[in-house]
Amino acid sequence: MARxxxxxxxxxxxxxxxxxxxxxxxxxxxxxxxxxxxxxxxxEPPPPVDVPRATAxxxxxxxxxxxxxTRYEDATSYNNFYEFGSGKADPSRAAKTLVxxxxxxxxxxxxxxPGTVPLExxxxxxxxxxxxxxxxxxxxxxxVIPWLGVPLADVLRRFExxxxxxxxxxxxxxxxxxxxxxxxxxxxxxxxxxxxxxxxMHPLTLLATGMYGRALPQQNGAPLRLVVPWKYGFxxxxxxxxxxxxxxxxxxxWNDMQPREYGFFANVNPAVDHPRWSQATxxxxxxxxxxxxxxxxxxxxxxxxADQVASLYQGMDxxxxx
Numbered sequence: 145m146a147r148x149x150x151x152x153x154x155x156x157x158x159x160x161x162x163x164x165x166x167x168x169x170x171x172x173x174x175x176x177x178x179x180x181x182x183x184x185x186x187x188e189p190p191p192p193v194d195v196p197r198a199t200a201x202x203x204x205x206x207x208x209x210x211x212x213x214t215r216y217e218d219a220t221s222y223n224n225f226y227e228f229g230s231g232k233a234d235p236s237r238a239a240k241t242l243v244x245x246x247x248x249x250x251x252x253x254x255x256x257x258p259g260t261v262p263l264e265x266x267x268x269x270x271x272x273x274x275x276x277x278x279x280x281x282x283x284x285x286x287x288v289i290p291w292l293g294v295p296l297a298d299v300l301r302r303f304e305x306x307x308x309x310x311x312x313x314x315x316x317x318x319x320x321x322x323x324x325x326x327x328x329x330x331x332x333x334x335x336x337x338x339x340x341x342x343x344x345m346h347p348l349t350l351l352a353t354g355m356y357g358r359a360l361p362q363q364n365g366a367p368l369r370l371v372v373p374w375k376y377g378f379x380x381x382x383x384x385x386x387x388x389x390x391x392x393x394x395x396x397x398w399n400d401m402q403p404r405e406y407g408f409f410a411n412v413n414p415a416v417d418h419p420r421w422s423q424a425t426x427x428x429x430x431x432x433x434x435x436x437x438x439x440x441x442x443x444x445x446x447x448x449x450a451d452q453v454a455s456l457y458q459g460m461d462x463x464x465x466x
Contacts, residue, residue: 206348206373206452208276212431214287216356222429222436223363224281225382226330227316227323234325235363241322242383244367253313253389256304263367266302267353270294274357275350277373279380280412280447285437286426291371292354297345305341305389312344313337313394314370315386331397337381338394338408339372340456348373348452374446374453376410407466411457412447416466 225235228242249266252258272292280286300312318334320326326333343349350371353360360366365382372379378398388394398406405419414424425440432438446453457465 206449207273209278209288209448211278211288213276214289214430216358218429218436219287219289219355220361220363224283224377225325225363225365227318227325227333227335227383228363229325230328230330236361238324239362241324242317242362242366243322244362244383247367247385249368249384250386251303251388252386254306254308254391255389256306258303266299266368267294270298272353273350275348275371275373277348277350277371278447279371279373279377280426280443282376282378282406282410282418282423284421284423284426285429286443287429290356291350291352292357292360293350293352293371295347296349296351296370297347299351300344300387300389303387303389308391309341309389311390311393312339312341313386313388313390314339314381314384315388316381317383317385332400334385335381335397336394337370337379337396338390339379340393341389342456343372343453346453346456348449374411374449376406376412378406379410409457409462409465411453411462411466412443413445413462413466414443415445416463 221236222232223235224232225239228235228238245263247263248260249263250260272294274290274292276288276290278286279289314337316335317323318326339349350373352365352369352371353367355361355364360369365380365384368384369382370380370384393408396408399408412423417423423443426443427437427439428441429436430438444450
C-alpha cells in the first residue's frame with residue numbers, strides 16, 4: 145500500500161535553512177505576535193510587523209511568487225473554519241471569541257521527548273520567515289497569501305521522532321464555549337488532519353503564526369496553523385492543540401466523512417476531478433478591489449510546486465491516492 149512505502153527523506157528536506165539573516169528584527173516580530181493577537185480580539189486590525197521580504201533566492205526555492213497577492217481584507221473575510229460556522233463570512237464574525245493566549249500544544253506518540261509545551265516554548269529560538277504561497281481550496285477558488293511562520297520540520301525535530309514515526313497527526317481545539325460552530329454536528333469534532341512524515345519534514349511545509357506581516361487572525365487559525373501549499377486547503381489545519389507521531393496513517397476529518405471526495409493526500413491535481421466538479425481550473429481571489437473573484441485560470445499540478453514535491457509521490461497512482 146503506497147502510504148506505508150515511505151521514500152527516504154533527503155537531507156535537504158530535513159535541515160531547512162533560515163531564509164533570512166536579520167534575526168533581531170525577526171525575533172522581535174515573533175515576540176510581538178501574542179500581543180497583536182489580543183489586539184485582534186478587540187476587533188481592531190493589528191498593525192503590521194516589520195518583516196523582510198523574500199529574496200530572489202528564496203523565491204526560486206519555492207518560498208515566493210510574483211503573482212498578485214490576495215487583499216488582506218479578502219483573505220481574512222472569506223474563510224472555511226467550521227468551528228465558527230459553515231458560511232464563508234461566519235469565521236470573521238464569530239472567531240473573536242477564540243482566546244489565543246495562553247496557548248499550549250501537546251506532542252506525543254513515537255518520539256523521545258513528548259510533552260505539553262507553551263506556544264512560546266514550542267517556537268523559542270526559531271526564526272520566523274515570510275513565505276508567499278498559492279493556496280488552492282478543493283472548492284475551486286484560490287488565493288496568494290504571504291504567511292509568517294517557521295518550518296514545521298524545525299519544530300518536529302525538537303521532539304526527536306523515532307523510526308516508528310511514519311505519519312504526523314494534528315488536532316484542532318474543540319471548545320464549544322469559544323467555537324459556536326461546534327454545537328452543530330457537521331464534523332466529528334475535534335477537527336483532525338495528518339501528513340506523511342516526509343511531507344511534514346519537507347522545506348515547503350510551514351507552521352504559520354502570522355500573515356501579511358501581522359499576527360495570525362483568529363478566523364485564519366490563530367495562533368498556530370499548518371500551511372502545505374501543494375495540497376488542498378483543508379489539509380491546512382487551524383488552531384492546533386495536539387501533534388502526534390504515528391506508525392500508521394491517522395484518521396482525518398473530511399476523509400472520514402466523504403472518502404470518495406476528500407483523499408488523505410489531497411494533492412492539488414487538475415487531472416483528478418472532484419466527484420461533483422472539475423478541478424481543472426480555479427477562481428483566483430487576488431488583486432482586484434472591484435470584485436471578489438477574477439476570471440478562471442488553469443490549476444497546476446501540485447498547485448505549481450511540482451518541481452519541489454513531485455518526487456515524494458514517485459511511483460504512486462495519483463488518481464487512486466488522491
